[in-house]
Amino acid sequence: MLKISTKSQYGLRAMVCLAKSKDKICSLRSISEKEDIPFDYLEKIISRLEKANLVKAKKGIQGGYFLAQKSTEIKVGKIIRVLEGKMSLVKCIGEKEKHLCPREKRCVTKNFWEKIQDTLNTALDSLTLDDLILPKNILETRYKTKK
Amino acid sequence: MLKISTKSQYGLRAMVCLAKSKDKICSLRSISEKEDIPFDYLEKIISRLEKANLVKAKKGIQGGYFLAQKSTEIKVGKIIRVLEGKMSLVKCIGEKEKHLCPREKRCVTKNFWEKIQDTLNTALDSLTLDDLILPKNILETRYKTKK
DNA sequence: CTAAAACCGACTGATATAGTCGGTTTTTAT
DNA sequence: ATAAAAACCGACTATATCAGTCGGTTTTAG
Numbered sequence: 059m060l061k062i063s064t065k066s067q068y069g070l071r072a073m074v075c076l077a078k079s080k081d082k083i084c085s086l087r088s089i090s091e092k093e094d095i096p097f098d099y100l101e102k103i104i105s106r107l108e109k110a111n112l113v114k115a116k117k118g119i120q121g122g123y124f125l126a127q128k129s130t131e132i133k134v135g136k137i138i139r140v141l142e143g144k145m146s147l148v149k150c151i152g153e154k155e156k157h158l159c160p161r162e163k164r165c166v167t168k169n170f171w172e173k174i175q176d177t178l179n180t181a182l183d184s185l186t187l188d189d190l191i192l193p194k195n196i197l198e199t200r201y202k203t204k205k
Numbered sequence: 206m207l208k209i210s211t212k213s214q215y216g217l218r219a220m221v222c223l224a225k226s227k228d229k230i231c232s233l234r235s236i237s238e239k240e241d242i243p244f245d246y247l248e249k250i251i252s253r254l255e256k257a258n259l260v261k262a263k264k265g266i267q268g269g270y271f272l273a274q275k276s277t278e279i280k281v282g283k284i285i286r287v288l289e290g291k292m293s294l295v296k297c298i299g300e301k302e303k304h305l306c307p308r309e310k311r312c313v314t315k316n317f318w319e320k321i322q323d324t325l326n327t328a329l330d331s332l333t334l335d336d337l338i339l340p341k342n343i344l345e346t347r348y349k350t351k352k
Numbered sequence: 353c354t355a356a357a358a359c360c361g362a363c364t365g366a367t368a369t370a371g372t373c374g375g376t377t378t379t380t381a382t
Numbered sequence: 383a384t385a386a387a388a389a390c391c392g393a394c395t396a397t398a399t400c401a402g403t404c405g406g407t408t409t410t411a412g
Contacts, residue, residue: 059399060209062294062318064370070314085388094308099371105390118379119387134317147209161241166337167217170281171209173348177328181321190313201320206368211401232357246402252359265410266356 066141068095069103073137076113077129077187085122103141110140125187134190135182147175213288215242216250220284223260224276224334232269250288257287272334281337282329294322 071093076084090097104123107113114126139145148171150159189200218240223231237244251270254260260270286292295318297306336347
């Protein structure tokens with residue numbers, strides 16, 4: 059059905075939430091409540107984001123998470139790719155030098171899928187977290203021009 | 206992991222196979238062999254394509270399938286959407302007037318996902334079956350200009 | 353009449369998703 | 383010092399979808 063996982067959707071919302079809080083540290087509990095994300099699940103999600111160096115944590119009481127980089131420097135595509143795992147629409151592309159499919163040479167569709175994949179990645183990378191917290195009309199024009 | 210199902214991949218290859226055969230009727234057996242697609246599975250796939258009026262069948266010996274329209278008139282996106290089922294990347298978009306998510310109004314990411322969805326659909330619709338059977342370099346330029 | 357084809361519905365095994373749960377460690381406020 | 387609030391971690395589960403198989407029926411050309 060070609061769905062973006064809730065993991066990515068939740069993760070992106072959590073990141074936007076952090077971006078909106080600027081430098082103020084946010085506990086998972088507060089994000090979970092503000093964004094209606096199951097707390098336990100959010101823990102798993104944020105842990106992947108942390109390992110990918112997109113957020114940093116402060117432990118202990120009054121602790122929480124904050125962005126590891128400026129919101130203008132975090133492309134949405136980065137977030138999605140981290141959470142979605144290796145994101146190749148079809149298994150025969152992506153792994154650069156590995157020829158996974160014996161039909162590769164004579165396959166007319168491989169080339170097509172590569173184009174689609176590329177288009178998708180470009181679209182996801184065309185906006186940063188910062189763009190998402192701007193008013194809607196600004197988003198529109200940025201998306202158009204950056205592409 | 207955001208994968209296009211093998212159903213769509215197989216289905217597209219089968220359609221390309223039919224496009225290449227022009228008006229010559231093709232049995233599933235022959236397509237299955239040429240394209241290395243499990244025969245039984247291919248039956249299910251072609252059945253969906255037939256119900257969607259993308260191919261027509263002739264029963265009995267010497268029977269088979271052929272395109273229901275000209276290959277220049279069948280957009281790849283149509284094929285993929287038929288096989289992939291309703292293709293909305295996130296569940297809260299797509300159903301036009303149904304407001305599925307209580308957070309809809311204040312959700313900053315909904316708008317973003319709609320853009321991505323739109324970009325993807327446009328990309329898939331930018332080429333027809335006929336484009337896919339042309340030499341690679343022609344494909345490149347068509348894809349670029351049509352987008 | 354028979355073989356080759358389309359057609360159909362039920363079944364299955366594997367994998368991924370979307371969580372949940374129980375517990376440990378770290379830190380700060382009192 | 384200690385209790386509470388937070389991050390951190392690994393194991394577990396239920397559900398759904400995918401990818402494919404199987405057994406059988408119907409149609410039609412030769």
